[in-house]
Amino acid sequence: MKAYIQDTVRNEEARLNALRDLNLLDTSPSDSFDRLTRLASKLLDAPVSTISLTDRDRQWFKSKVGVDITEIPREQAPCSYAIGDNGIFVVPDLQADPRFVGSPLAQAGIRFYAGAPLFTRQGYGLGTLCVVDEKVRDLDEEGRQVLRDLAGMVMSQIELSNTIGRSDAVTGLPNQHQMFEDIEDLARLHPGDTATALMFELVSQQQSGQGQRVLGSNFTEALVRGGASRLRRNLGNSSRLYHVGPTRLAVLVTPEFGGDIEVLISSLADLLGDPVECDGIPVTPTPAVGSCLFxxxxxxxxxxxxxxxxxxxxxxxxxxGRADYSPAHDLRHARSFMLLNEFKAALETPGQLRLDYQPRIDLADGACRGVEALLRWTHPQFGPIPPFDFIPGVEQTALAKPLTEWVARTALAQMAAWRTQGIDLKVSINVSALNLDEPDFAERILDLVRVGGADARMLELEFTESAVARNGTRVVHQLEALRDAEITIAIDDFGSGYSNLSYLQKLPASVLKVDRAFVGELETSERDRTLVRSVIEMAHQLGYRVVAEGIETQETYDLVRSWGCDEGQGYLMARPMTAAKLGEWLLSSAQLPEVA
Incomplete structure (x- = not known):
């Protein structure tokens, strides 16, 4: 008995949740529902007709004909009985039925009641479409069928209203909101069973951008429609398809699927790899598919x-183009996101961020001519955070602007402090690609130099080659303003990004830093030796000073020096160190440059 009561309570809560999820209670009148109540009243010759929804303690009328009230207490209401019956619930005379003799309807003079239950596809009773009359009467089989058909039309209207906002306008496919609901429904029907979720990215970001530039929005629409059509034709009843992003489709494989999931994934990915016609142009997608079991x-x-x-x-x-969900990657992404959220506080809280400095050595005489400023973050809870855990993420957000200003201001202040100690070093700082999109970037850097009282000639700004190559005209104007103020411009990580040598002729840069990925393999790779030697020669012909990054062995040092490389940076000569330790290192190494 106790178990029965618990199940009844749980089922009632699930029913109420289903009712509230439809967002029908206490909403404004709707002509689409009113037409159906008017039709029921007319066809069944009843003065009163309502669409009555059974809430926890009331019957609320979504639509009504022939009555002014909007709700009645649920207790003793015939509709409460009707939703517990799969058939038409008829009471010829409320005043003669012991269940309803004292009900509000009977007391108001109502005698006849007939109601058809409104059930969701999941089997939850929402309420009824009912007709009532002041006369004692019955309802024949034809009348019952009419009421049954009209109730079906009411549910169709409810489902249609609920579909709005749950389907994609381009493909007509259910969207992620519908997917959420379907996952919840499956959890109720198959608790603890295993399902598989697949997500398909139809094209790479680069291909998507190029396609939209040529064909506009038609490119994305044609691609998604084509992909959805292929998937839909090859998914059985045990899998459901959704449109969850501009070029992303998702498939929910339910527990009823009895096949090999790996075979299914491979076959669907192969289908999506065939060309799709976009405005008469065949486009070959580059699909990627991620999967997770849960x-x-x-x-x-x-x-x-x-x-x-x-x-x-x-x-x-x-x-x-395939990957299963990785908990380890998930944790890493979650940690990166957490760090990104906390980095703003780090910028505003003294003591969390600092700059370390790694010497750059003149390969001709072994003297230290400058240093690269490297950001370090000591988190109050997690301790030292490796730069690669937070800098790439920060540089892709609006935090890139205050970060670069913090680094520049701190480095300029250190330059001034060193100057008072008789140390005159060029300091190089790294600048994000997003900084070059700021129209006032050069102006702000020059303001920081003026306020800091620093010598602009002793400041160097490092940009990656992909940053300086992505917007030629704007980049050149920014860099020219900085160069005209005698700030040195360096191209960092050369060889790892854009790799188009033509832009080197146009940029107002004077330093080129060869990426450590090539320098680190010089001892074992003949191709890297050829490449680095050629880059040094070409850069010199274009007027660049060349810096080799990542020198860790004497053999590498000797090689780049023999090829005429101007400067070197790496663990062989010195690791990054605090400003205080750098002063000690300079003195102990007898490499202190003279003050100009």
Whole structure:
């Protein structure tokens, strides 16, 4: 008996949740529903007709004909009985039925009641479409069928109203909101069973951008429609398809699927790899697919979506365009996101951030001519945070601007402090690609130099080659303003990014830093030796001073020096160190440059 009561309570809560999810209670009148109540009243010759929704303690009328009230108490209401019956519930005379003799309807003079239950596809009773009359009467089979048909039309209207906002306008496919609901429904039907979620990214970001520039929005629409059509034709009843992003489709493989999931994934990925016609132009997609298995009821729908997103992002970086959800990668992304959120506080809280400095050595005479300023972060809870854990993320956000200002201001202040100690070093700082998109970037840097009282000739700004190559005209104007103020411009990590040598002729830069990935393999790679030697020769012909990064062995040092490389930077000569330790290092190494 106790178990029965508990199940009844749980089922009632689930029913109420389903009712509230539809957002019908206490909403404004709707002509689409009113037409149906008017039709019921007319066809069944009843003065009163309502669409009555059964709330926890009331019957609320979404639509009504022939009555002014909007709700009545649920207790003793015939509709409460009707939703517990799969058939038409008829009471010929309320005043003669012991269940309703004292009900508000009977006391108001109502005698006849007939109601058809409104059930969701999941089997939850929402309420009824009912007709009432002041006369004692019955309802024949034809009348019952009319009421049954009209109730079906009411549910169709409810589903249609609920579909708005849950389907994608381009493909007509359910969107992520519908996917969330479907995952919840599956969890109720198959608690603890295993389901699989797949996410397909149809094209790379680069291909998507190029396609939209040529074909506009038609490119994305045609691509998604084509991909959705292929998937839909090859998914059985045990899998559901959704449109969850501009070029992303998702598939929910339910527990009813009895096949090999790996075979399914491979076959679907192969289908998406065939060319799709976009405005008469065949476009070959580059699909990536991420997958995750999960236990129904153990994850929220949003957590399922997050795992799918993580998996497809990993797939886009993989060689074969495939990836399963990785908890380790998920934790790393979550940590990166957490650090990104806390970095703003680090910028504003003294003591968390500092600059270390790594010497750059003149390979001709072994003297230290300058240093590169390197950002370090000591988190109050997690201790030292490796730069690669936070800098790439910060540089892709609006925090890039205050970060660069903090680094520049701190480095300029250190330059001034060293100057008072008789140390005159050129300091190089790294600048984000986003900084070059700021129209006042050069002006702000020059203001910082003036306020800091520093010598602009002793400041060097390092940009990656991909940053300086992505917007030629704007970049050149910014860099020219900095160069005209005698600030040195350096191209960092050369060889790892844009790799188009033509832009080197146009940029007002004077230093080129060869990427450590090539320098570190010089002892074992003949190709890297040829490449680095050629870069040094070419850069000198274009008027660049060349710096080799990542020198860790004497053999590498000797090689780049023999090829005429101007400067070197690496652990062989010195690791990054605090400003105080750098002063000690300079003195102990007898490499202190003379003050000009």
């Amino acid at each position: 236990q129904l009821g153990e994850l929220s729908p949003r957590d399922v979506l997050r795992r799918m997103l993580n998996a497809v992002e990993d797939a886009m970086l993989s060689d074969d």
